Amino acid sequence: MKCRKCGGSAALELRRHNAAFCSPHFLEFFQKQVREAIRHHRMFPPGTPILVAVSGGKDSLALWDVLLGEGYETAGLYLDLGISEYSVESKAKCEAFAAARGQKLIVERVVDAVGAPIPVVQQVTRRPTCSGCGLSKRYLMNRAALQHGYPVVATGHNLDDEAATLFGSVMHWQTDALPRQSPALASTHPKLVRRVKPLYRLSELETAAYAFLRGIDYIVEECPFAQGATSIAHKETLNRLEETSPGSKHNFLFGFLERARPAFERVEDVALQECTSCGQVTTGAVCAFCKMADLVKRRTS
Amino acid sequence: MKCRKCGGSAALELRRHNAAFCSPHFLEFFQKQVREAIRHHRMFPPGTPILVAVSGGKDSLALWDVLLGEGYETAGLYLDLGISEYSVESKAKCEAFAAARGQKLIVERVVDAVGAPIPVVQQVTRRPTCSGCGLSKRYLMNRAALQHGYPVVATGHNLDDEAATLFGSVMHWQTDALPRQSPALASTHPKLVRRVKPLYRLSELETAAYAFLRGIDYIVEECPFAQGATSIAHKETLNRLEETSPGSKHNFLFGFLERARPAFERVEDVALQECTSCGQVTTGAVCAFCKMADLVKRRTS
Numbered sequence: 001m002k003c004r005k006c007g008g009s010a011a012l013e014l015r016r017h018n019a020a021f022c023s024p025h026f027l028e029f030f031q032k033q034v035r036e037a038i039r040h041h042r043m044f045p046p047g048t049p050i051l052v053a054v055s056g057g058k059d060s061l062a063l064w065d066v067l068l069g070e071g072y073e074t075a076g077l078y079l080d081l082g083i084s085e086y087s088v089e090s091k092a093k094c095e096a097f098a099a100a101r102g103q104k105l106i107v108e109r110v111v112d113a114v115g116a117p118i119p120v121v122q123q124v125t126r127r128p129t130c131s132g133c134g135l136s137k138r139y140l141m142n143r144a145a146l147q148h149g150y151p152v153v154a155t156g157h158n159l160d161d162e163a164a165t166l167f168g169s170v171m172h173w174q175t176d177a178l179p180r181q182s183p184a185l186a187s188t189h190p191k192l193v194r195r196v197k198p199l200y201r202l203s204e205l206e207t208a209a210y211a212f213l214r215g216i217d218y219i220v221e222e223c224p225f226a227q228g229a230t231s232i233a234h235k236e237t238l239n240r241l242e243e244t245s246p247g248s249k250h251n252f253l254f255g256f257l258e259r260a261r262p263a264f265e266r267v268e269d270v271a272l273q274e275c276t277s278c279g280q281v282t283t284g285a286v287c288a289f290c291k292m293a294d295l296v297k298r299r300t301s
Numbered sequence: 302m303k304c305r306k307c308g309g310s311a312a313l314e315l316r317r318h319n320a321a322f323c324s325p326h327f328l329e330f331f332q333k334q335v336r337e338a339i340r341h342h343r344m345f346p347p348g349t350p351i352l353v354a355v356s357g358g359k360d361s362l363a364l365w366d367v368l369l370g371e372g373y374e375t376a377g378l379y380l381d382l383g384i385s386e387y388s389v390e391s392k393a394k395c396e397a398f399a400a401a402r403g404q405k406l407i408v409e410r411v412v413d414a415v416g417a418p419i420p421v422v423q424q425v426t427r428r429p430t431c432s433g434c435g436l437s438k439r440y441l442m443n444r445a446a447l448q449h450g451y452p453v454v455a456t457g458h459n460l461d462d463e464a465a466t467l468f469g470s471v472m473h474w475q476t477d478a479l480p481r482q483s484p485a486l487a488s489t490h491p492k493l494v495r496r497v498k499p500l501y502r503l504s505e506l507e508t509a510a511y512a513f514l515r516g517i518d519y520i521v522e523e524c525p526f527a528q529g530a531t532s533i534a535h536k537e538t539l540n541r542l543e544e545t546s547p548g549s550k551h552n553f554l555f556g557f558l559e560r561a562r563p564a565f566e567r568v569e570d571v572a573l574q575e576c577t578s579c580g581q582v583t584t585g586a587v588c589a590f591c592k593m594a595d596l597v598k599r600r601t602s
Binding site: 170171173175237244248249255258259263 | 410
């Protein structure tokens with residue numbers, strides 16, 4: 001196999017693009033895909049300070065690395081979920097990454113905000129796996145961005161993540177979730193920051209290769225609670241389809257964004273207001289996060 | 302396991318309905334699902350003469366059997382595709398079914414209409430597998446119904462067929478195919494008969510059980526050209542999902558029909574006209590069937 005760009009020996013084959021690249025040209029390809037994502041979805045203009053949500057995994061650290069390379073002013077945001085060893089190790093990876101590059105890392109602890117770490121939150125709320133965690137993450141990302149003056153939060157969601165989420169929504173035709181499936185979610189309220197996913201054009205394999213080639217030290221283990229999650233089952237289904245027909249994931253996600261998503265997009269006529277308890281944006285009187293935190297407080301006291 | 306209706310020993314478990322039935326109550330359940338399909342989609346009013354497209358397989362013969370049991374005036378339509386032994390055997394099954402019940406069976410031969418049997422059509426047109434065959438079937442079903450005065454053609458498509466077709470359309474977001482995915486397609490032109498699928502609420506396993514319990518003799522072999530068809534791969538994918546989560550297929554198809562299909566439905570502003578060659582309905586000057594038949598004629602002469 002030869003590199004599509006220079007004809008040298010290829011290090012990586014990208015079947016869905018019917019292409020192969022040597023290491024330097026793969027890195028170039030990767031960066032170009034991130035630039036194209038930012039441009040196509042008008043994620044943020046040059047000069048915007050960006051808060052990068054980092055988990056210590058390959059995707060989010062690769063994203064932070066690319067954004068630094070592109071010259072953006074960034075800070076990392078690490079959300080400490082309090083999942084014992086997993087959280088200790090993943091936090092250490094983020095701290096080491098930030099220190100080596102002289103970057104600021106903001107740390108928010110779920111235990112401070114909710115009153116208990118994620119394992120306890122799951123036990124007492126009896127929400128489905130990952131649901132309370134996802135709610136906490138979205139809430140804390142937005143709050144930290146507002147507090148520290150970042151108009152945009154970037155997350156490391158890749159093509160596989162996005163295709164798996166879409167697959168789940170489509171298998172149940174969750175017509176409320178479908179219009180929200182997008183690489184860039186607009187700020188629809190002064191207290192709601194923009195959320196973007198600059199890696200949505202790149203597969204899990206590609207972010208792993210990028211992290212490896214760039215010498216990024218990341219946590220390889222998955223979250224211990226992710227075992228048995230439907231998102232993992234959906235990824236396996238899509239991997240099988242990709243195996244027989246390279247490009248399946250890409251076509252599924254991109255076809256949706258280009259042709260189907262507009263059909264589900266309706267004017268969001270829900271009135272956004274500020275939570276009477278915390279002041280963050282919600283559709284009701286008290287936001288879902290405060291309700292959850294209140295429940296945790298009552299059940300653990 | 303006990304029958305949900307009578308508490309007797311169950312012959313069949315329907316996991317997606319979380320129910321089990323003895324043989325007589327399963328047959329009752331099956332007939333009720335067909336009645337519900339006809340009612341819910343206003344497929345045809347009582348007394349409408351119905352042309353049942355039969356292939357000799359379990360689904361279409363089960364459908365014909367149920368419609369006869371419900372007292373409908375029907376005739377069978379067998380399309381002879383000219384696929385050697387497979388066609389000979391499947392035709393014999395249809396003839397035996399019709400003769401045993403004193404019903405009329407109309408036979409149309411692809412070789413008469415197209416100028417060559419399906420295996421030759423596939424070779425000379427180089428269309429993807431099943432594409433030329435599907436086109437021929439839809440064309441001949443409509444033509445036969447018009448000629449013999451039937452306002453409705455009923456086909457044996459079951460839940461698995463419909464879910465697999467939907468899955469294929471969704472993986473590629475074929476926004477032109479999605480609005481046409483329906484258990485009942487209206488007649489939008491005087492020369493276009495209504496097409497309905499009264500078995501869309503019943504799984505492949507259920508139609509097989511019905512045919513078995515009713516003593517229907519059907520052809521078990523699949524069409525030899527179906528091997529490797531993507532529709533079969535899609536069925537396998539959906540079967541795996543159904544295995545872990547019973548009801549997946551049902552929710553996927555029914556969720557689409559109830560919540561998503563309306564989003565894709567636009568006023569079909571394509572003007573339907575009559576083919577200058579055969580007089581059947583088309584969007585262009587000459588219909589796709591006549592173009593294919595013409596190509597076959599030129600390449601085989």
